[in-house]
Amino acid sequence: MPSPKEVAQATYDAYRRGDIDTIMGFMAEKVDWKLVGPPKLMRYAGQRETHPEIRRVFDQMAEDDTIQVFQEREFIxxxxxxxxxxxxxxxxxxxxxxxxxxxxxxxxxxxxxxxRWRGFYDTATRCC
Structure with missing residues (x-):
């Protein structure tokens, strides 16, 4: 069985490839998923629980953002x-x-x- 770090690393690698199916394969059937932030700045922010809801988050992210650099720097x-x-x-x-x-x-x-997953970042960098 993969370690938590190996699971996370595999999901990040899949994200960079645009492979949402692989990411979803690492999700439990019901997930406590939340990207913390104001939905008015990021329509994909907020609480999600089901696979279709989480898949929609990745679709919205791809529609709304172009990512040039995405790096994991430290695992604790x-x-x-x-x-x-x-x-x-x-x-x-x-x-x-x-x-x-x-x-x-x-x-x-x-x-x-x-x-369970929580995401945090400085949303002010998107607007002001």
Missing amino acids: EAGDELVVLGFVKGYTVPAGKSFETEWAHVFTIRNGKIT
């Missing part, structure tokens, strides 16, 4: 819990606004499946 493991610190650079498609910021992802991964 604690049993089934994992914190990943990273960096993203890109621009918003509707407004053409450049952004770059550090981010933090918090995972709970049990039996090789993501059961």
